Amino acid sequence: MTPAQLAALLRTVLLDAVDAGDVALSREDVPDTVKVERPRQREHGDWATNVAMQLAKKAGTNPRGLAELLAARLQQADGVAAVEVAGPGFLNVRVDTGAAGELARAVVEAGAEYGRTEAKAGTRINLEFVSANPTGPIHIGGVRWAAVGDSLARVLQATGAEVTREYYFNDHGAQIDRFARSLLARACGEEPPEDGYGGQYIQDIADAVLQDVAAAGETDPRTLPRPMAQEVFRARGVERMFGEIRASLHEFGVDFDVYFHEDSLHESGAVERAVQRLREAGHVYEADGATWLRTTAFGDDKDRVIIKSDGNAAYIAGDIAYYLDKRERGFDEVIIMLGADHHGYIGRMMAVCAAFGDTPDVNLQILIGQMVNLLKDGAPLRMSKRAGTVVTMEDLVDAVGVDAARYSLARSSADTTLDIDLDLLVQRSNDNPVYYVQYAHARIRNVARNAAEHGVLREDAFDAGTLDQPADGVLLAALAQFPEVVTRAAELREPHRVARYLESLAGAYHKWYDQCRVTPRGEDPVDDTHRTRLWLNDATGQVIANGLGLLGVSAPERM
Template sequence: MTPNELSEALSAALAAAVADGTLALAADEVPRTVHVERPRQREHGDWATNVALQLAKKAGTTPRAVAEDLAGRLGAVPGIAAVDVAGPGFLNITLDAAAAGELARTVVEQGAAYGRNDAEAGTRINLEFVSANPTGPIHIGGVRWAAVGDSLARILQASGAEVTREYYFNDHGAQIDRFARSLLARSKGEPAPEDGYGGQYIEDIAEAVVAQALAAGEPDPRTLPDAEAQEVFRARGVDRMFGEIKSALHDFGVDFDVYFHEDHLHESGAVDRAVARLREAGHVFEADGATWLRTTDFGDDKDRVVVKSDGHAAYIAGDIAYYLDKRERGFDDVIIMLGADHHGYVGRMMAICAAFGDTPGKNLQILIGQMVNLLKDGQPVRMSKRAGTVVTLEDLVDAVGVDAARYSLARSSVDSSIDLDLDLLTKASNENPVYYVQYAHSRTVQVDANAEAREVRRGDAFDPATLTHETEAALVGRLTEFPRIVAQAAELREPHRVARYLEALAGDYHKWYQECRVTPYQDEEVTDTHRTRLWLNDATRQVLANGLGLLGVNAPERM
């Protein structure tokens, strides 16, 4: 019996109580789905619900009276072994072994579809993440967003959402000019400007720009007047840097559906149109020669200049136009992932959302990620051989590999800073969380191979009533939770819930492996218990693979 089937049984019991007058509720007040969850303590049963506490007041009775009536009705449902009323009216439900173990076959038969749900069905989501300036390699903070953002996209899609991964290409503004001046200076053997960029990558790109121009039969850009030379280095340097960023992300398993250029907002007139729309709504005013957006009407700490007194658009003007552009492209929810240094950005963006008549926190959602610290030999790692001042995506992948990097960055809540121990992440031991989970998957594959060698095959032999060992009950219960975990991770925008679930599942599997044999001892005869355990082994393998896939991490067959 799955949680959904149990929820349906509870709803049916409530509907029956209303129909025979036991429960004084209108028919439309009976919940269509009843939330059930795993009790923290195994001895409290397989599932628990507080639905009696939720409905009692409305029905004019006590929670315990509702719970006791439901307990009597549920006791007659096939597959339910016992129903206990606890405390003021909690229901603790125990399934019989056959009903619980049936899930193993369900998982195997559903395969890659197990865990998918429709919690976000019908929702179009624009998910913007990374969006690093094309002035240098992606640093470790951006790498965290690459891992978390891509995992979140996968989880949202598994929950039925239509997701567009978007990268905002900042090719407009002072940072690009500083980048071009840095390339030009390095190409001439001069030090970088005081406000410019350093690192070996600047020299590499500068040399590549010169070589590309000469190969195309163009003048050596170093011989051009500074203004012309800077434009060459700007155009070709940004293009080359962004190409490197896209290549590094692709190798990390992250590809975007849309690369949106900031310049487009200004060149297309999108900024002017967005400001005009807010002006029509009465949220724009003029003061001190500048154009302002009255964001204080929507909770911001101060009003914001949109067009400066010199006629140039302020940075927030691009934000206004970009948000409106996403909504006009038909996205229901706009999710933006930002670094810890953007906390002050949230209030003004939510005010922009509200000014357009949208709902902050729904139509616009902003996730703030905290810092990532790398440790090697117990000491902080702060410098990159190539970038000079920051640790980059390539540095992390070179140190631990893609799988360990993605998993370790996605397994913690973005609300907390994390310390990544590079030595730990390269260990083939249970201390290393990604190894622990991947090893569980490879162990399920080895069990399959051993079973085949002893002619233990699933076939049609499946007797879930034989799954009576306490480790089997724990493992089946954990497998049952996977769809709920995926839906919850999507709803809360928290991919780390999937990773932590996988670690718990791996732990349950390793314990089961030590206690219950799939293959018989020596000359012992193969029984349906062995075959049924093979179903459970294969169900675990499927869920581990499905979960790792949601995090963009491989499920290896050998370790």
């Protein structure tokens, strides 16, 4: 019996009690979904619910009394072995062996769909992440967002949401000017300006721009007046750099649906339209020759200049226009993932959200990620051979591979500082978390191949009642948790929950492997227990593959 099946059964029991007049509730008082979860101590039962405690006040009774009424009705249902009332009104439910074992077949038959729900069906989400400036390779902080952001997109899609992955292409502003000046300086054999960009990649891109210009039969930009030459390096250099960024992300398994150019907001008049809309709503005023947004009316610590006294748009004006653009494109939720140095951005943007009449933390959600430290030989790794100043995506992938890089970055809460031991991630040992999970999948597939060689075939039989050993129950219980893990990971925007679950599931499988056999010993005949355990073996492999897929990590057949 899956958690969803038990939840549906509990709801039916509640509705039947209401219809019979045993409970002073209306059918509308009964929740659409009754929450069930694993008890903290397995000896208390397979599942627990506090629904009696939630509804007792409305029903005009005490929680324990309502729980006892529900327990008596639930005890009579097929698949329920025992129901106990605990504490102030918890219901602890034990399902019979056959009902629990049916999950193995249900998982295999569901295949890649197991764990997926329609909880967010009909919700359009715009998820913006990475958005590194096209002035250099993606540094390790951006790589963390690539892994976490893409995993979050997959998790949200698994709950039925329509997700658009978006990259905000910062091609407007002072950093692009510095980038262009740095390229021009390198092309002319000069050192970059003090506020410019260093690293071998600047020389590489400058050389590539010169080659592109020559191939196109255009004038060597070094012979042009400095401002004209800088524009050549700006246009071609940004295009080259961003092409490298997109290629690196693709190799990392991350592709975006939309690449939104910051410049387009200024060129299209979107900034002016957004300011005018806020002005019409009464949230804009003039002071000291500048135009201000009254963000303090919505919880910000100070009002914000949106048009400076020189007539140019302040940086936040582009952010305001960009948020409005996303909402006008029909997105219900706008999620923005930012680095650790952007905490100050939250208050002002939530105020902007409210000023447009939207709901902060619902229509606009901002996630802040913390720093990543890479360790090699026990010491911090601080410098890239190519970038010169930071560790890049290529450095990490070259050191440990895409799977280990993605998994290690996605397995911890993004709002905590992360230390990654590169030496550990290349070890083929249980201390390496990605190896531990992937090895479990490879072992599962090897068991299936071995079973076929011994004539153990799933199609020949399935008898859920044979899954009666404690290790069978523990593994089935772990499999049953997967849909709830995915749902919670989506609700809390925490894909690391999937990784931690997979590690727990892999541990349960390895113990089961040591205690339960899929193939007979020696000359013993194949029986239904072997065949049914093959279903359980394959169900576990399916869940691990599904979970790794949500993290963008492969599930190897052999290791």
